[in-house]
Amino acid sequence: MKVNGKLIVLEEKQSLSDFLQANRYDIRIIAVERNGEIVPKSTYKDIMLTDEDTLEIVNFVGGG
Amino acid sequence: MNLCVNGQNKELDCQTAFEVRKQIGNPTDIVILNGFQIDEDCPVTQNDTVNIIPKGIMPKREDLESMMMARHTPHVHEKVKKGRVAIAGLGGLGSNIAVMLARIGVGQLLLVDFDMVEPSNLNRQSYSIIHLGMPKTAALKKQIEEINPFIKVKVQTIRVTEKNIRELFSGYDIICEAFDKPEAKSMLVNTALTQLPETKIVAASGMAGFDSSNRIKTVNPMKNLYLCGDLETGAGVGRGLMAPRVQICAGHQANMVLRLLIGMEEV
Structure with missing residues (x-):
């Protein structure tokens, strides 16, 4: 699977929600695009990741 | 030739931007040709945008917009x-x-x-x-x-x-x-x-x-x-x-x- 341009090996079948948690993302401050489409946060738990997936994860930091 | 001078289309017999200034303004006025303020005279061509802006004078509201637009790049x-x-x-x-x-x-x-x-x-x-x-x-x-x-x-x-x-x-x-x-x-x-x-x-x-x-x-x-x-x-x-x-x-x-x-x- 490709995450932010880097190849990552999926060790086990994982939902997007599990993957984000395992990689210590705080879902309150991110946006995720999967295969060119924005993923609504309410569906993170339902999406099962595959080796063919391409994810872009944007992590926002504070300030403005 | 047809030129857009201070927001209005005008038929003027001018070959350069400074000739336009000579016809409608004063020698100390700022000249802006197609969005760029010029210090040296430049030839003008058909449908160019020229603005002649007097220094140190509060313009009338109807002239102000054209003067402000003078610095915006035409078409953009x-x-x-x-x-x-x-x-x-x-x-x-x-x-x-x-x-x-x-x-x-x-x-x-x-x-x-x-x-x-x-x-x-x-x-x-x-x-x-x-x-x-x-x-x-x-x-x-x-x-x-x-x-x-x-x-x-x-x-x-x-x-x-x-x-x-x-x-x-x-x-x-x-x-x-x-x-x-x-x-x-x-x-x-x-x-x-x-x-x-x-x-x-x-x-x-x-x-x-x-x-x-x-x-x-x-x-x-x-x-x-x-x-x-x-x-x-x-x-x-x-x-x-x-x-x-x-x-x-x-x-x-x-x-x-x-x-x-x-x-x-x-x-």
Whole structure:
């Protein structure tokens, strides 16, 4: 699977929600695009990741 | 030959820009040819735009718009003037973005913020002592009227939530995300990308402190999302928000808005 341009090996079948948690993302401050489409946060738990997936994860930091 | 002189089409028997000045103005007047102020005479060609501007005189309102437009690049300006841009959050990023977009003549601006101007804003935001206690929306609208009274400014003094994003921002070409809190940034970006597929978002992340200016950049990580900042440096205790980097980031956002309005989608 490709995450932010880097190849990552999926060790086990994982939902997007599990993957984000395992990689210590705080879902309150991110946006995720999967295969060119924005993923609504309410569906993170339902999406099962595959080796063919391409994810872009944007992590926002504070300030403005 | 036909020339657009001070906003009006005129048939003039002139071969150079300074000949135009000689016919309609004084030798000390500023000459702007196709958006660029010239110090040496240049030939003019059919349908060129020439503005002759007297120095040190308050122009009449009807002449003012043409004089201001003189500095806008022709053909680019028409596209910019048609632009409809919403700015969500009127702090260090949003207030400075709004002023820049007003200066370049973006036709319609929507300014959204629920907060008032307070003393701690003055270190980086486009407000003055006179604005303290005013809603940021009203304070910024007033400033824009002083800078460019020829653009339409709408304000909404409310908090942006998941529930009102579609209604607030539909009809706008671009939303500038200019919030402070990362949760609010994420909420706006996620909701707008999902609910407003025709709208582009120019957001910001990472501009605190005084690290190198050159780390601040513009990227396009997702469809319809442009992101400006160093993408890492959040505001925190001992690493505050300061005018230079915040304004550099606001400049990145405003320039990306300009590029999108004239049809350039690369960062």
